Amino acid sequence: MAYTVGIQAAYGDAMPAHVNRRFLLKVRPTGQVGPEHFDYVEEDVPSPLPGQALVRTIYLSVDPANRIWMSDIPSYIPPVGVGKVMRGVGLGQIVASERDDLRAGQLVLGLTNWQDYELADDTLNEIPFTPLPEHLSVPLTHTLGVLGFTGMTAYFGLNDIAKPQSGETVVVSAAAGAVGSIVGQIANLQGARTIGIAGSAEKCRWLTDELGFAAAVNYKEDDWTRQLDAATPSGVDVYWDNVGGAILEEALPRLNLEARIVLCGLLSQYNSFNADAPPPVGPRNFEQLLMKRVLLKGFIIFDFARRFPEAQAALADWLSAGKLAHHETVVEGLDRAPEHLSDMFAGSNVGKLLIHVGDPD
Ligand code: NDP
Secondary structure (H helix, E strand, O other): OHHHHHHHHHHOOOOOOOEEEEEEEOOOOOOOOOHHHEEEEEEEOOOOOOOOEEEEEEEEEOOOHHHHHOOOOOOOOOOOOOOOEOOOOEEEEEEEEOOOOOOOOOEEEEOOOOEOEEEEOOOOOOOOOEEOOOOOOOOHHHHHOOOOHHHHHHHHHHHHHHOOOOOOEEEEOOOOEHHHHHHHHHHHHOOOEEEEEEOOHHHHHHHHHOOOOOEEEEOOOOOHHHHHHHHOOOOEEEEEEOOOHHHHHHHHHHEEEEEEEEEOOOHHHHOOOOOOOOOOOOOOOOOHHHHOOOEEEEOOHHHHHHHHHHHHHHHHHHHHOOOOOOOEEEEEOHHHHHHHHHHHHOOOOOEEEEEEOOOOO
C-alpha cells in the first residue's frame, strides 16, 4: 500500500511528535472495505483553544461498525463525511488542556478517530470524552473491551432482551469475536446452555475449552448446519445475532416457541451497505417469527448510556471473581488501520480487536 510504504520509509517506527497522522474517508465503499477507501495525510498537531484539550491516541478500537459509518444508508449516527477523518472509538491521553474539567496526563475514552491527535471539545465531538478513573485496577485495554462498549453490549442485550432462563439454549454468532465471546460467558453464568458459531476449528476449540460454551460450530465447514442440529437437540430459545444473512436463516427454523432474537449486528451485510445499491435480501424464512411467536429486538448500546455504571460494575465483579475470561487481539500501528478493519471481516481477531497507537506518558 503506497501510504504504508511512504510512512515507514519516511519515519520507520518513530513518528515526529509534531505530526498528526490521519486517515480520511476518500470514497464510500460499495463492497469489501479496504485501504483504497482512505487517504492518509499528515497534518500539524492542533493547539487547544479555550474550552478544548488535546488528546493523543493510545489505543484505537476496530469495530465492524466502522464499515457502517462509511456508508450513507439511513443509520443511528450520521455517516462519516467524504474527506473527513475516519470515525473511531479510542482511548487517549490529554497532552495539553484549556479546559477546567480535563487536565494533562488524564486518560480519556471517546472518539479519538483514526488519527494521533483529537481535540476534546464538547461542542464539536459527537460523543464527549469521558475521563477514566485515576487508579485503574485492570489493563487499559479492558476499558475498550470487556468493560467498554463490548462488554456492556453483551450485558444489556442479555439482561434486557434475551433474559435467558436456566437450562435454555442460547446460540451466538460471531461467538469468538469481541461481543460474542462475552455474550456466551454471561449466558453461561445465567445458567443457559451456550452454543457458539465461529469461523475456524481453533476458534471453536477456544470457545468450548476455555470459555465454557457447551458446543461450538464452524460455519465454514460444509456440514455446519448438521453440527448445529446436533448441538441444539432441544431447539433454540435465544439467538444472539451478530451477523444476519445465512446464519440468521439457519437459526430461524430452529427457534422454540416464545424464543428471543437479540439483533445486535448484521456484519455479514455491512460490506454491501451502499445507499445506491438495492438493500440485501432479508431472511427468506421470516414467517418463523410469526409461527413461533418470536420476539426480535434490535438495540444500540448508546441507548443505555445512563445505565453504563450498572453494566460496568457487574462486568468488573465477574472479571475480578475470575468468572469472565477476556481475550484481546492487539495489533501495532495506526498506519495499518484500514487493513486491520478489512482483515477483521475475514476473521483475523479473537476477542476484541485493538490497535496500539502509542504509550501513555
Ligand atoms: P467481532 O470481534 O465479532 O469481529 C468480527 C468477527 O465476525 C470476525 O472475527 C469474524 O469471525 C466474524 N465474521 C466476519 N464476517 C462474517 C460473516 N460473514 N459471517 C459470520 N461471521 C463473520 O466484532 P464485534 O464483537 O465488535 O461486533 C460483533 C457484532 O456486534 C457486529 O455486528 C457489530 O456491529 C455488533 N455490535 C453492535 C453493537 C450495538 O450497540 N448494537 C455494539 C457493538 C457491536 P469468524 O472467524 O468467526 O468468521
